Amino acid sequence: MVEITPRLSIGQVAERTGLSVHALRFYENEGLFLTPVRRGADGRRVYSEDDVAWLTVCIILRASDMPLPELRRYAGLVREGTGNEEERLALMREHEARVTGRIGRLTESLDLIRFKAAVYEDIVDQGSAAAHDCHGPSTAAEGEERSPVRRREVLAE
Amino acid sequence: MVEITPRLSIGQVAERTGLSVHALRFYENEGLFLTPVRRGADGRRVYSEDDVAWLTVCIILRASDMPLPELRRYAGLVREGTGNEEERLALMREHEARVTGRIGRLTESLDLIRFKAAVYEDIVDQGSAAAHDCHGPSTAAEGEERSPVRRREVLAE
DNA sequence: CTAGGAGCTAGACCCGGCTCTAGGTCAACT
DNA sequence: AGTTGACCTAGAGCCGGGTCTAGCTCCTAG
Structure with missing residues (x-):
């Protein structure tokens, strides 16, 4: 008699997932969504826990910037x-590559x-140790290579 | 007599930096920019290597999603x-925190x-090993906690 | 002299991903 | 009876960060 799959309102799902009702x-x-969102007799959306589970997956994929079309x-x-x-595997692997690439570039930055x-x-x-004026280095440096952030080009300002 | 700071056209800077002339x-x-971009007699923009050096900094900060207002x-x-x-330190530290946060969330994803x-x-x-139908696990799982991606909520599909 | 190519300005447009509004239904309180 | 409050639809609006266009001025080469 326990509700096996409680019927959730859009507001409840919003609250649980952190997505807005608009979203x-x-x-x-x-x-x-994996299945058309069901409607109650009054026309309101009714979500299941499965929907919420799927949404949490979506949220993680979105958090890693999977574009909506790919999602x-x-x-x-x-x-x-x-x-x-x-196909699912290929998609995930591709996404994985994008994410690791992104992490790599962020780490470089x-x-x-x-x-x-x-x-x-x-x-x-x-x-603050000695209370005299700072003498910032204003010598500009040229930057040619850039992959492993060169020291010199980074010094100025 | 060597050109100490060669004067670059917008096109040259675009080429060097990878930014578009529009950008x-x-x-x-x-x-x-740190200084108003100089203009040649004909009204065209003239950039120095200093400008390019600064732009490479900007590019790295943008690559790590520093918003334009902060830049x-x-x-x-x-x-x-x-x-x-x-102040510069505070700004950089703040940005650093955002970036490490981002990396953390991506890594979680x-x-x-x-x-x-x-x-x-x-x-x-x-x-592919045995050529019979796959039997995908379609058991949906409920997700409550989420920080260190729970096993169960991730299984479905 | 004319065609191309690079630059100029101001401003329109685009894209992704929501977010919000307008105008309405319904059920539940007071 | 009236007021919330949650929900509905369709569609407009917004934000960030560029990108592109129109219409112009130059310079250079053929």
């Missing part, structure tokens, strides 16, 4: 049922960011 | 000259992505 309707419109395609594959796992921060920290520390 | 004008409009603010601080290193991929890979391998 939920929008996602539905975009074809991101839609993925939803389509899942909707089709078993048999297309190669962190080199510069931390380097800059360290430079400013030194100046600040120095300035 | 270069746009950035200028947005106040992202503008940073440019402003640098423009002001030495003396505001605490990777857990799910790889898990899914692994599931599909198993199915595909299994399917």
Whole structure:
């Protein structure tokens, strides 16, 4: 007699998932659900826990910047049922590659960011230790290579 | 007699930086340069290597999703000259935190992505080893906790 | 002299991904 | 009876970050 799959209102789903009710309707419109969202007698949307489970997957994929069209395609594959796992795999692997690439580029950027921060920290520390004017390095440097953030091009300012 | 700071055209800067000429004008409009971009007698923009060096910094900050307003603010601080290193430091540290946060969330997402991929890979391998139908797990799972991507909520599909 | 190519400005447009509004239905309280 | 409050639809609006267009000025080469 326990409710096996409680029927959730859009508001409840919004609350649980952190998506807005607008976003939920929008996602539905975009074809991101696995099954057409059911309606109650009064025409209101009724969600199941399965919907919520799927949404949490969507949220994670979106959090890693999977574009909506690709998420839609993925939803389509899942909707089709078993048999297309190669395609799902390819899609996931592709996405994985994008995400690792993104992480890599962000990590590279962190080199510069931390380097800059360290430079400013030194100046600040120095300035507060002895209370005389800071003498910032204004020598500009040329940058040619760029992959593993070159020291010199990073120094100025 | 060597050109100490060669004068570059917008096209040359675009080529070197990978930014479009449009983007270069746009950035200028947005106040992202350290000094007003000089103009030749004919009214065309003339860039120095310093500009390019600064642009490469901008590009890295943008690559890590520093919003334009913040980049503008940073440019402003640098423009002001030495003396505001605490502010520059704070800005960089803040940005650093955002970037590490982002990397963390992406890395978390990777857990799910790889898990899914692994599931599909198993199915595909299994399917190709013995040529009988795949029996995908369609058992839906409820998801409550979510930080360290829970196993169960991830299984379905 | 004329055609191309690079630049110029101001401003329109685009894209992704929501977000919000207008105008309405319904059920539940007071 | 009236007021919330949650929901509905269709469609407009917004934001960030560019991108592109129109219509113009130059310079250079053929």
